[in-house]
Amino acid sequence: MNSLSHRLVQKSPVRSVGDTPTGPDDARDINRDGKINNLDVEALLTLCGKNCPSLTATTTSLASSAAQVQYTHPFTLTSKVSGNGSQLPTGDVSFVVDGQLDDIGILSSTDQTSVVSNSLSIGSHTISALYSGSLNNAPSSSEPVAVTVVSVPGDVNGDGVVNCLDLDLVKAAFGTKTGQPGFNPNADVNHDGVVNVLDLAFVASQLPAATTCP
């Protein structure tokens, strides 16, 4: 083992994601941003990756239960870490959404881990899984997976549910057109440029029958 590899293995961020650097010279803070996080693990991968001496190379895969989910509705991310050594991969897998750590799963005996998410904002997201490695297995990261979160039909205020508050917003903007005072593009559910009975009826139809809205 050369000196660089020795330093990376002995003082790598692999098993200390989330720790605070002991000082400016803490080797685990590879990118010197004052944090020991996945960015340091990625930096480690860049430096030695699967070829880190004395570590078994691993492969991390990631799958989402859905490529498109409704806002606030749960979906499952499953990551599997494969190695070819006698020691099965153990440890944590970080799920990184748009470059930010979202959740951490612990590898099971089947070398995989799953997390459930329902907190992503509306829009497209890039998610990747990052295996932080163990004493015998090198860290690895998955290919990115795209997940698009769409709004719940009829959810005018974007709180993830359709209720009387959404009808109130349609009522407040009722009769207005694009560009007019009071026009609410979210209340224009069918995006035809006017808030009218088509929008009102659609939102109302998404509520449970017999709901009473004051």
Added chain:
Amino acid sequence: MKRSTYKTIFVAAVLLFAFSGRAFADGGAVVSVQPTSSTIPSGGTATLDVDISGVSDLYAFQFDVLFGAANVSATSEIEGSLLSSGGTTFFIPGTIDNVGGSVTATADTLIGAISGVNGSGTLAVLEFTGLAPGITSIDLANVVLLDPDFNSIDFTIQDGSLTVKSSVATTPEPSGLLMLGIGLVGLVGLSRRKHAAN
């Protein structure tokens, strides 16, 4: 009566029936102002219904009402009874503009994934106050009827009218009646004199 006369009457009757019942012949709904014509004194109030007849599977509706602001002013609007007979509803009363003469964007919808209502009934009830004497039409505009799948329902419109009459009494005043009576008595007196002289 000649045979040709019978023929003419028959054809006229058929045409009259065909035109008066056009909406029913088409099988569509009729949205109307009821009563079709009303008369109120200046300062008095009139309650007009926006009714519908012959409708199938009505889930939601929208309409405007236009009127002559010089003759009447709209004072209120409440939900009719037809749609709420099919379930809970969400009613939006129209915006009253007594300068331009309109009640715009009245709307109502059933709530939930349920069937619409059928038949005839009242969609909304409006109240007007008479202002200056005259006749104004009560017109329906921008009418939209939807079924539970948000498809448009065909319809025809029957507008209405409101006549505002002066609230000043047209009966003669007591003093006028007295003068008329005196005049009549005088005429009778003159007539008797003439007879006596003859």
